[in-house]
Amino acid sequence: MSQEKTATGSGQDHLYIFDTTLRDGEQSPGASMTLEEKLRIAETLDALKVDVIEAGFAIASEGDFACVKAVAEQVRGCTVASLARAAPGDIERAAEALVPAIRPRIHTFIATSPLHMKVKLQMQPEAVLEAIHASVSKARGHVDDVEWSAEDATRSDPDFLCRAVEAAIRAGATTVNLPDTVGYATPEEYSAMFADILARVPGADGVILSAHCHNDLGLAVANSLAAVKAGARQVECTINGIGERAGNAAMEEIVMAIRTRGDVVPVTTRVETTEITKASRLVSAVTGFAVQNNKAIVGANAFAHESGIHQDGVLKAAETYEIMTPESVGLNRSSLVMGKHSGRHAFAEKLREMGYTLGENAFQECFKRFKALGDRKKHIYDEDIIALVDDEVATASNRIRVVSVTTHSSSGAKAVSDVTLDIDGEERSTVVYGEGPVDAAFNAIKDLIGYRPHLQLFQVHAVTQGTDAQAECTVRLEESGRTANGQGAHEDTVTAAARAYVAAVNKLMVKREKTAPQPVASVTPDVAAGDG
């Protein structure tokens, strides 16, 4: 890969995106991927146009070697890298796996912090400097593109770190990575470290300096951007921020931060941002790691609005509450999530989308019912709104309407229902017993309307999933050879049943009027057939 720092022709420096989803990302406990899965992700990363794909750690296992090799064979657009310790065998194995790559990179590393050198490596600092020289030189013997990383750079002694970086550059490293391996640094400290290296290490301005941040304190992206502001021109990151412990810096967050805030981080990437959502979903599906709803850029709620004031703003001009367009990350559009916080503007828009045109009264009535539903139900789906509006529209011109239904039932006892109906503008109530709550409600309705049509059919189904789903009931009534169906929807099943029953009664009344014209000023009983 070319090491030019300005590669875009935009006048701004190019920021290389080094994706390590397949290596550091796979180090997340439980994220192991098969070769086929890695190839699918590599294909997506290629389409995303990241600059470097770290495909694995070739020495780690036969499987990892095969993955690096397969990715190197498949990927044509990006540099492909393999990790290697400062050990000859690791470097040889990495070089072998990378043979098919068009642009191979060996990424060799060793820790430089006192703690890691003393306790983990059990090496003297001078021996570490020698190992840096030997490993980078050996890697350069295989490929031209060699990255060297100072593991635990942020807890290293600054003077020693300068010596280590200098050793790597002298040995031929083309990229020098300064990881915050344990996510310990703050943005100010991390940018100061890059500034220090650039100011003090001969040749540091002739290589690409790279940031690699972990998210133990939730600062991985902030630290990466701070490093870029201080002169880093490569960031190492993963899709969805997966990685060791709390993860790595999230690629989508870094790329979109740069795209959105080029005024404060003036670099460009070549990432095809419209592929971000697809990549995020693939990585989530392959690893089984769900993306939290409120995750920046790729969370389910990242472009969703539920509050009425926000929805109204977004409908008038999306920029009021969106700093990026959903299309820029590969989503079709932002979503207006309907819920108890939604207002009339959003509800009207939703109805328009679903093809409804309601008169003012019906709209206000539907909105009232929608808000009441939102108070009781966590998720309001399109089906809920359809059921509610259909129910309202179907019953809007009815002479008899359900005002309220209250039922009490317990096992082993009769149910009792208190029903209030609006009949020709006058409210009438009664309390009646039944074998069950629906039976009691139907008995109450029959008493109130003063006649007893025969119940031919009673069906209930849930409009959506979940125990808080609305019930949609269908009732078929028969009276003197005339039949009529009625539907009713409500989150309370008995109320839905009562609404369906009353809807059918209204239709029967219309049929009766049409077939046997008579004064209809009041609802007059003419049939007393019980239906049980």
Ligand SMILES: CC(=O)SCCNC(=O)CCNC(=O)[C@H](O)C(C)(C)COP(=O)(O)OP(=O)(O)OC[C@H]1O[C@@H](n2cnc3c(N)ncnc32)[C@H](O)[C@@H]1OP(=O)(O)O
């Ligand atoms: C910060 C990071 O993300 S580093 C990358 C971490 N990723 C991984 O470790 C995943 C893949 N790792 C593996 O499969 C294995 O650890 C292997 C194959 C690399 C090594 O396995 P083993 O030989 O069994 O050694 P083990 O993992 O137990 O210990 C690591 C050894 O490497 C040494 N080591 C660690 N880092 C380096 C380094 N950069 N350069 C040279 N030696 C190193 C350790 O000191 C230890 O050496 P020792 O055996 O002499 O004590």
Ligand SMILES: CC(C)C(=O)C(=O)O
């Ligand atoms: C191997 C290096 C780059 C690493 O992953 C780290 O230090 O976190």
Ligand SMILES: [Mg+2]
């Ligand atoms: Mg790491």
